[in-house]
Amino acid sequence: MDIMFLKFLNICTCLLKRLSCNSVEKKIYINLNETFPCVRLLNATHQIGCQSSLSGDVGVLHLLESEENLDWVLRTGPNPPYMVILESTLFTRPILMKLKNGSSRVAGVLAVQPTSNPPEGFSPHTSCPNENTGVYSETYGPSYAHCNVTMWNPLGTGISYEEFDFPIFSVKDDNDTEVIRRCYMEHNRAVNGSTPQYPLCAMQLMSHMAAVTDTATCMRRNAPTFSLAPDGVCDPLGDANIWASTKPLNSSTKGHKDGVSVVIAATKLDSRSFFFDVAPGADSAATGLVALLAAASALHNATAELNRTILYTFFNGETFDYIGSSRMVYDMAKNDFTVDLDNIHSILEVGQVALGPDSRLWLHSDPVSKRNSSVNVETLVSNLQAAAAGLNLSLGEPNVTQPLPPSSFQRFLLERPIPGVVIENHQTSFTNKYYQSMFDNAEYLKLNYPPNLTPEEQLELVTDSAKALTEVATTVARGLYLQAGGELAQMSRIQADSELVSKMLYTFLVRVNNSWFDQLVKSDWTGVLSELMLYEINTSERKVKTTEPALMVQCILANLTGSIANITEGNCQDKKMDKDENMNKDIYSYLWVQGPVRPNSTERDSFCVRSLVRQSKALSPAFELSEYTSKNYSTWAESRWSAIKGRIFLVASHDLEMLTLGVGVGVLLMSLLLTYIVSSKADILFSSGREPTNATY
Amino acid sequence: MNLERLPNEEKLTLCRKYYLGGFAFLPFLWLVNVVWFFREAFIKPAYTEQLQIKTYVQRSAVGLLLWVAVLTTWITIFQHFRAQWGEVGDSLSFTIPRGTP
Numbered sequence: 001m002d003i004m005f006l007k008f009l010n011i012c013t014c015l016l017k018r019l020s021c022n023s024v025e026k027k028i029y030i031n032l033n034e035t036f037p038c039v040r041l042l043n044a045t046h047q048i049g050c051q052s053s054l055s056g057d058v059g060v061l062h063l064l065e066s067e068e069n070l071d072w073v074l075r076t077g078p079n080p081p082y083m084v085i086l087e088s089t090l091f092t093r094p095i096l097m098k099l100k101n102g103s104s105r106v107a108g109v110l111a112v113q114p115t116s117n118p119p120e121g122f123s124p125h126t127s128c129p130n131e132n133t134g135v136y137s138e139t140y141g142p143s144y145a146h147c148n149v150t151m152w153n154p155l156g157t158g159i160s161y162e163e164f165d166f167p168i169f170s171v172k173d174d175n176d177t178e179v180i181r182r183c184y185m186e187h188n189r190a191v192n193g194s195t196p197q198y199p200l201c202a203m204q205l206m207s208h209m210a211a212v213t214d215t216a217t218c219m220r221r222n223a224p225t226f227s228l229a230p231d232g233v234c235d236p237l238g239d240a241n242i243w244a245s246t247k248p249l250n251s252s253t254k255g256h257k258d259g260v261s262v263v264i265a266a267t268k269l270d271s272r273s274f275f276f277d278v279a280p281g282a283d284s285a286a287t288g289l290v291a292l293l294a295a296a297s298a299l300h301n302a303t304a305e306l307n308r309t310i311l312y313t314f315f316n317g318e319t320f321d322y323i324g325s326s327r328m329v330y331d332m333a334k335n336d337f338t339v340d341l342d343n344i345h346s347i348l349e350v351g352q353v354a355l356g357p358d359s360r361l362w363l364h365s366d367p368v369s370k371r372n373s374s375v376n377v378e379t380l381v382s383n384l385q386a387a388a389a390g391l392n393l394s395l396g397e398p399n400v401t402q403p404l405p406p407s408s409f410q411r412f413l414l415e416r417p418i419p420g421v422v423i424e425n426h427q428t429s430f431t432n433k434y435y436q437s438m439f440d441n442a443e444y445l446k447l448n449y450p451p452n453l454t455p456e457e458q459l460e461l462v463t464d465s466a467k468a469l470t471e472v473a474t475t476v477a478r479g480l481y482l483q484a485g486g487e488l489a490q491m492s493r494i495q496a497d498s499e500l501v502s503k504m505l506y507t508f509l510v511r512v513n514n515s516w517f518d519q520l521v522k523s524d525w526t527g528v529l530s531e532l533m534l535y536e537i538n539t540s541e542r543k544v545k546t547t548e549p550a551l552m553v554q555c556i557l558a559n560l561t562g563s564i565a566n567i568t569e570g571n572c573q574d575k576k577m578d579k580d581e582n583m584n585k586d587i588y589s590y591l592w593v594q595g596p597v598r599p600n601s602t603e604r605d606s607f608c609v610r611s612l613v614r615q616s617k618a619l620s621p622a623f624e625l626s627e628y629t630s631k632n633y634s635t636w637a638e639s640r641w642s643a644i645k646g647r648i649f650l651v652a653s654h655d656l657e658m659l660t661l662g663v664g665v666g667v668l669l670m671s672l673l674l675t676y677i678v679s680s681k682a683d684i685l686f687s688s689g690r691e692p693t694n695a696t697y
Numbered sequence: 698m699n700l701e702r703l704p705n706e707e708k709l710t711l712c713r714k715y716y717l718g719g720f721a722f723l724p725f726l727w728l729v730n731v732v733w734f735f736r737e738a739f740i741k742p743a744y745t746e747q748l749q750i751k752t753y754v755q756r757s758a759v760g761l762l763l764w765v766a767v768l769t770t771w772i773t774i775f776q777h778f779r780a781q782w783g784e785v786g787d788s789l790s791f792t793i794p795r796g797t798p
Contacts, residue, residue: 051796054796208795208796209796210795210796211795211796212796212797212798213798217783217787220784220787221787221793224787224790224793225787225788226790226791227791227792233795
């Protein structure tokens, strides 16, 4: 009783941190703080990514010095399995493939992120992105299919789409990584050919993935026949597309709308990398996104009198076989969207538009549909070139007959031949050296903010890249204006704002928590925005959850294209309108925005924004139709996992462990034997001698 | 229950009950029958009911061996081939391991 009370007291005081506690666990293990694992993704036919065993894989640390040093790990090293530490220069396809083949001796890989981007480029994506779900196939432009004419991503190694049966984690190069390197240097280094002696430094990485084989199997196992409490194993990839129109469209009536002619301005807002939750996507997604947002802001006041409506669409999930655009096209074809495919006049897609030193942009179009005389791409091209007149960039059409680059426009072409153009910064192959990798970040776009500035000053600074992107945004805005029926003479008053472009680039690529974005965000936003914005398409759990990038775009677009409505907070959020607004309920959407901070106070002047911005579900039609082996639609799903962590510790030799176990078992047997002997001879050993008499004293 | 204290007729009834009960897809009753009455049937000196008890024990042993053979075969096949059977394998399983096929 007393001992229990003391223990209880000890724990209490330990928890209150009055006394310093000596936890045995802290003396043995050092936990890795910020790790980015590689996770398992599945599609109709394959599983990709990494898997660890249920309680983590343990291996002796080895810092790989060169590709020849792999021999130590794969053949000659005396203490397999090894946990290989790869510096960024060695994180290449040949080394990873060799580790994959020798995986019985490899317990896992730790990749150290470099402090600056590798100059020679790095792209873990495939060299022909989305080749099976684009428009080019055996039936449509067969000579253009599978990147026969132009290899879009020549630096692509395809390691993001390989399968590894050991965990691969990525860590930043900071103090924790120094601790790991020091542990290796002190204990594991083989000096002058001698084998390192136990105890050795080891690492355990845990990233057990629940799903296996392919999407059909994992979706079937999400709901097994006999289970009492089914525990899901995977989730389909899905999120929300954001779209907005320049003229009010009644969203409660779906299908064809008579007399409505729509020009779609499309871009994508997601990207990926080899590791989970690291996907800055600066050139591949952010530039196009920011350019289109700035164009929407520039066109805000000029579109009311135009013939055609401009529909801004921000597609989510394009990296994984066009999830968002395939879903929107599917909805349009099924008459489940506000407009349908016959309402579309033309499509302008903004792709990767980070300007290089020559300030050239290229207008890609589809050679197969252009042969059809009803498809008029020339007007769109000439409108865009007129739009770029007088600006600091030049537009051109590629002088090679080549297919469209991977773009959402291809999914529209699968249904109808529609005239359209994709604006990119590359004539043939991508100029982006870091396509779909963790290095496609602010540094690549040369957003160089001097480190001595405060975050507020950095927000206000307009970099040269921002100025260049503003030119692109102005071109897009003017081109859309002309395409939607605007007058050439009126075009010059449309101008994108470079400060706006700079602030948006800062928000998406450097830091989300800044004063400009705080004003625009919804006031009841419970999500915690991380420091660096991450563009990964989210996994849905049967109902689509909109993640931060899509919500950010929705908030920004609503504020840029909407107007302030005189509605109270309760009515704005519950969409209970008074008589004047009531008829607008189906047409407009309302957002209660935080607003600016009042001076000398922490209160904010919140207000209601009325805009035409809406969300639409971006879940692949394959999951709606339950066709999990579909070849036409994206079938990507992400596995679930329980814990992802890593830790390092010293490990003793196997012989010492066996010796300890043997001694323990021996002690147990000895004690059993001794107890038996004593018990059987008890009457001799514990004889009490003479019986005590009954005398009382 | 100590069989020493039972009269022989009751031992016979008990053995018969276990023998008949095992036919209701309960091979463990036959196992208990064999183990419990083994000494009674084969080692003890002869008494009137012992012949009947002996037949019951022998038949229980035969039934038990049959069950063991069938179950071992089925369990081996299932454990080996469940992953390859895909949907059929999953519909036959109560608990499907996570992370492995």
